[in-house]
Each structure stands twice: as C-alpha cells, then as structure tokens.
Amino acid sequence: WAAGSRPGQTPRQPPPTAPNRLSTSPCRASPSDMPPAGGPGGPGGASSRPGAPPPCPARRLSPSPRRGPGLPRALLSLLPVLSLLSAAAAEMHGGAPGLAQPPDAGLPPRPALEMGEPRRRWRGGPAKVSDKGRGRLTRPRCKSDDWSKKVPLFVMLPLDTVHPENNTLNNPEILRERLVELKRAGCEGVMADIWWGIVEAKGPLMYDWSGYDELVSTVADVGLKLQAVMSFHQCGGNVGDECTVTLPPWVLKVGELNHDVWYTDMDRNRNTEYLSLGADHARVFFGRTPLEMYRDLMQSFADRYLHFIPDVIIEAQIGLGPAGEMRYPSYPLKHWAFPGSGQFQCYDRYMRKDLIQAAIKCGKPDLGLVWPPHPDDVGVYSWAPEHTQFFKDGGIWETPEADFFLKWYSNALIRHGEEVLKHATNVFKGTNIILAAKVAGIHWQAGTNSHSAEVTAGYYRTVNRDGYGPIAQMFARHGVMFDFTCLEMSNTEIPEWARSKPSDLVQLVKLKTAEKRCLMAGENALPRHDRKGYEKMQEACLAGGKSIASFTYLRLGHDMMDMGPNWFEFSRFAAEMAHCKVLPTWSAPPPIRQSRRAGSHAPPLVFHHHEDGDSPVFFGGRQIMGPGVRRTITEPDLDAWEASKATRQKSVQGEFGSGVQAGAVAGRYATQERQGSEDGPPSSSRVTV
Numbered sequence: 001w002a003a004g005s006r007p008g009q010t011p012r013q014p015p016p017t018a019p020n021r022l023s024t025s026p027c028r029a030s031p032s033d034m035p036p037a038g039g040p041g042g043p044g045g046a047s048s049r050p051g052a053p054p055p056c057p058a059r060r061l062s063p064s065p066r067r068g069p070g071l072p073r074a075l076l077s078l079l080p081v082l083s084l085l086s087a088a089a090a091e092m093h094g095g096a097p098g099l100a101q102p103p104d105a106g107l108p109p110r111p112a113l114e115m116g117e118p119r120r121r122w123r124g125g126p127a128k129v130s131d132k133g134r135g136r137l138t139r140p141r142c143k144s145d146d147w148s149k150k151v152p153l154f155v156m157l158p159l160d161t162v163h164p165e166n167n168t169l170n171n172p173e174i175l176r177e178r179l180v181e182l183k184r185a186g187c188e189g190v191m192a193d194i195w196w197g198i199v200e201a202k203g204p205l206m207y208d209w210s211g212y213d214e215l216v217s218t219v220a221d222v223g224l225k226l227q228a229v230m231s232f233h234q235c236g237g238n239v240g241d242e243c244t245v246t247l248p249p250w251v252l253k254v255g256e257l258n259h260d261v262w263y264t265d266m267d268r269n270r271n272t273e274y275l276s277l278g279a280d281h282a283r284v285f286f287g288r289t290p291l292e293m294y295r296d297l298m299q300s301f302a303d304r305y306l307h308f309i310p311d312v313i314i315e316a317q318i319g320l321g322p323a324g325e326m327r328y329p330s331y332p333l334k335h336w337a338f339p340g341s342g343q344f345q346c347y348d349r350y351m352r353k354d355l356i357q358a359a360i361k362c363g364k365p366d367l368g369l370v371w372p373p374h375p376d377d378v379g380v381y382s383w384a385p386e387h388t389q390f391f392k393d394g395g396i397w398e399t400p401e402a403d404f405f406l407k408w409y410s411n412a413l414i415r416h417g418e419e420v421l422k423h424a425t426n427v428f429k430g431t432n433i434i435l436a437a438k439v440a441g442i443h444w445q446a447g448t449n450s451h452s453a454e455v456t457a458g459y460y461r462t463v464n465r466d467g468y469g470p471i472a473q474m475f476a477r478h479g480v481m482f483d484f485t486c487l488e489m490s491n492t493e494i495p496e497w498a499r500s501k502p503s504d505l506v507q508l509v510k511l512k513t514a515e516k517r518c519l520m521a522g523e524n525a526l527p528r529h530d531r532k533g534y535e536k537m538q539e540a541c542l543a544g545g546k547s548i549a550s551f552t553y554l555r556l557g558h559d560m561m562d563m564g565p566n567w568f569e570f571s572r573f574a575a576e577m578a579h580c581k582v583l584p585t586w587s588a589p590p591p592i593r594q595s596r597r598a599g600s601h602a603p604p605l606v607f608h609h610h611e612d613g614d615s616p617v618f619f620g621g622r623q624i625m626g627p628g629v630r631r632t633i634t635e636p637d638l639d640a641w642e643a644s645k646a647t648r649q650k651s652v653q654g655e656f657g658s659g660v661q662a663g664a665v666a667g668r669y670a671t672q673e674r675q676g677s678e679d680g681p682p683s684s685s686r687v688t689v
Helices: 071-077 079-092 111-115 172-185 210-222 249-257 290-304 349-361 400-427 452-456 469-477 502-515 531-545 565-579 638-643 645-656 658-666
Strands: 153-156 189-195 225-231 262-264 270-275 313-318 434-439 481-484 520-523 551-553 586-588 617-619 622-625 632-636 683-688
Touching: 153 565, 172 210, 172 565, 189 210, 210 225, 225 290, 249 270, 290 313, 290 400, 313 400, 349 400, 400 434, 400 469, 469 481, 469 502, 481 502, 502 520, 502 531, 520 531, 531 551, 531 565, 551 565
Parallel strands: 153 189, 153 551, 189 225, 225 313, 313 434, 434 481, 481 520, 520 551, 586 617
Antiparallel strands: 262 270, 617 622, 632 683
C-alpha cells in the first residue's frame, strides 16, 4: 500500500473495504486483498521501512498468489446455512429462534415430554411474517384430505369451572368423568373462559394461574384440545350467566374515582361489564392503559403455558367487549327487553372527546357538539324502531349527519378491536396458535330497514349498507378467525313481531367472510337439546358446499349429561359432525361396560316418550325409540329400591368383595332383561310406549 511513497512522506491509506463478517481475525481485509510475498507489503517492502504500519499476522499467507481458499475458509462459509437450519428447527419445535425456553418450575407436566410428541389433528406451518414485520398465523389444516367437510366439535365448559373465590377447580372428579364421555363421543376439545377478575385479582401484574394449571393438566391427560377465551369482561348480567365474576377489584376502585372509564348511555347509566373503548389510551390504571393491561395478561398466559401451545391449547379467543363479543353493551338485561332496539353507548367523556376530534378532522366541527342524538329521538332500550324518530322508516338515520355519526360509532369499535388484536398477534407470534374473536349474532329487528338493534351494538348495517364486511376484512388482515353465534336458530321459530332473521344473518356472515378470505367458526347462542336444533346447527355448518372451521356447542352441564334422550341426541350430533352427514338411525352404546351380575343389582333404565315422527333410536342392538315402536317396559318403584339398597350392597360385598359393588354402581344404566328379579326393584306398574 505504501508503494510509490517517497521517504519523508506519509504513506497513502488503503481504500475502504467491506468488513468480512466470517473472518475471525482482527484484520478487516480479506485474504484476496493481501499483497503477495516479496511485494510492497512483504519482507523488504514498504512495510519494513521506518514509519510504515506493522504487518497484520493474518496476512502471512502462502507464497503462491493463485492458491484458492483453504479448508477453514470453506467451513466458515457454511456458518450462515447452519444458523438458518438451527433457527428453522427451533421454530418448528414451538419456540422463537435464538431464545431460550422458560424453566418448567411450577408448571403442570407436559404430555409431550412424558409420553412423546402427541399426534396433532391441527397441523399449521410456522407463523408467516409479512413485509411490515407483522406476524400472521397460517390456516389450520385438518389431517384428513377432505378439509372442506370436516368440522371439529368443541363443547363450552361451565362458567364457574374455576371457582372465582378460591381460584381452584370446581368438582375435578366430575369434570374429568364428563371430559372422558366427551372424548368417547368424538368431540375435539372444550372451551374455557380465562377470567381476568380471577387471574389478576390480587393486584396489578400479580397473576395467579393455580386453578387454570389444574384445568389445563386435566384436559391434557384426557386427550382433548382446549380453546382458551381471554375474558376481559364481567360474568353476570347477560343471558345464561349462572355465576358472577367481576373485573379485578383494583380496576373497580379506579372506576369509582373516574366514572368515565365505563360505557355510558344517554341517561348517564354506567355499565361496569367492560371498560369503555374511549379509555383505551388513558393511563389511569396504576400507570398502565387498558390496552397494556390486556397485553400483559395475554403475555403472562403465553409464557405460562408455552409448552402446551399448540398441542393442547389450540386456540386463543380474544375478548373485545361485553360477553367476550366485539360490540357495545347496547342491550343490558337490567334495562332492556326483547326485542328492543337498545341505546347508543358513547356518552362518556372519552368518547365525546373522540367524536369532537373526528368532526373537526372532517371539517364539520358543529357535528361534534350536537351529536350523539337526543334521547327523545332514540327512545328507551325496549322501544321498537317504528316508535322512534331516529330508526323509523324515513327517520333521522337516513340523513348525512346521522351517516357521519354512525360511521364514527362503528369505526371506533373496529379500531378498538384492531388495537387489541395487534397486541394479541405480537404476543402469540411464532406459537402457531389459532387466534379468534367473537361477533354477536343480533338477529332481532333484522327485518327492518334501519336494523336498529345491530346499529346500536356497533354494526353499521342497514338496508343499503353492509356492516360485517369491514369487520371480516380487519380480522383477515391480522389472521384472526371470525366466530359467529346463533347458528341453531331458524327464521320461523321466533315470532314475527320480533322481525328476526337469524338464518339469513348467518348466511350473510358466511358470504362476507368468504369474500374477505377470513376463516369462520360458529356457536349456538342458546342451549338446545332437541333434534331440530341439532339439525339446524349441522345445516349452518355444512351448507353451501364449504364447511366452517369449527363449531363450539353451548354448554356442558347436567341437562346435557343426563344419560338419557339429551345425551343420545348430542352423541348422534357429534357422530354426524364427524361423518359430515345426517344419520337416519343412531345406535347409542352403553356408557360403561358392566357384568351381568352387576347389572342385576341396578335399577332399570326409564326411557322418555318421544313424539311421533322422530328418528328411530337403538340401544343394545334393539330399537327403543321412534315411530311404530310399542314395547312394554317396567317403571321401577325407586323408593322401595333405595330402601333395600344398603342390604344388597352388604350381601354383594360379603360374597364377592368391593369390586363387584363398584361394578353394580357402574351398571345402573343397564336394562332389566328379566322383570321381577329377586335382587332387582319390585315392579309396581307397566306402561306402554
């Protein structure tokens, strides 16, 4: 490099070269850029002159200038390939590349570590990252070749599965028995609510997962999948709420000091079921915003159950509003009666401020001062649309000013859902879990032009406007599945004065989700145990030539697990969902195998009378229900049988031991082939079915 420089002059500096990242020597120059031996940089060259820079040890190469790269350089060239392969292998095993797995201290045992990697039914690839860096989850793929017809069936667990007071599992033995029965019936898994008011009840960032540790371990031991619902709302105050789980106490204390963090109607009624979306960026909860509180809870859940995702915990449904649905609380039960239109929920300070800013931004600041509409124009919760000045045909809702307000009202709800789902995709990125969000099936007043009930809930759908397409487009943008309700209802079951069209609404949502390329899942809004309800669910899931992604049945309980007609109908429905067709006859196997002697000490099974026209039901290889069946069975005298129960058990224990007694209890569902047995209950009457 110093060649051509005269004595007393400063040697010329070498030209800048790109750093070689694969070189392990402190010298940045590559071997090809080195001067040959005997040249200016070799012995006797310019580097040996006084004032010349010292030679680099790494430049002492072979005297042959044409020799190719040596063996160490060839090995170093393979390091990028090896690093990519190691990162891909780490991502395939469920962890983020380059990150160490968290310790297993305090976690339930992982079935994959004890019994080998479980066989997966849902097999999706690693999370795809777009150009903007946003993680997008891939579509779940069924193991079967015909995905368009397979509909995995899930069952909702009771709302109080985890006790809200002591954070423990309610009746774990009974729950395990029912989960085993669901597994035998062919169900894919169950759905459980992860209540915010239970997990973070002790204080900010103080999470207690003890009750859910036991739940996840039980579901994994049975061999079922789990759909976890991030329930940031209150339990109690909606249809079907059997218990009360409030928001964390420290959140309620902040709400007592600042009432504007709650949704507020035109009568200044505060709804404490869910935090107002207007306060999403209000840092009033001990230094955190509501969005940050939702993110921290999801992050704690993902870190806690990382080893169970996605082998056991296959889906995370993100709660976006009251009842876990992305909507406003426009029809609370304490103020509303079916089929009322409801009221707008945007009268708190934060929502009013956002409305004024939106009006200024569009160049019409006066609209922010005169809207929301006046209470006299909208009416009370239970009013019909034709009784109001706002929702009647030709009313205020058709004016340009109302169009501005309704667009802002619905866009604020969509913006809230998008912000929460952004945090969810960042938290669960790379875990290959399925993300979902629920949208309410508001089917009443759907036959009117204004669709008043849907509009007050935040879905701006009218006779001339689509309200579900923008929601499906936002879900598809974040790779979130669209979960919809009321799949069990038909248009003819509800009175005409309700103007209800649930079937048409379900078909519309299926069409919009298909247009936006968004996956759709379904649920039933109300419990149904009759044959017509199951047929309607199956029709909604499989109609149109393409099935939905999954279906969740509401809800596991005593009515469903009666081991009688209700359980028979559900078992048949589960088999039909697995085979993707209606079964004209259904043979229900006995729930437990038992010996003949054990069955002789059990009461006979009492079959309920089915109406004419029902499909035939087989039990034990014989037709017992259905049209044209006349069979004489025994109606037991249960009081007399209970009185002699202790005597029979003692005699059985004395002769055969306690094992036969357990078999006798297990065989309580067996039929009596011989009436009037010496050990069986006495016959008191005969009935003809």
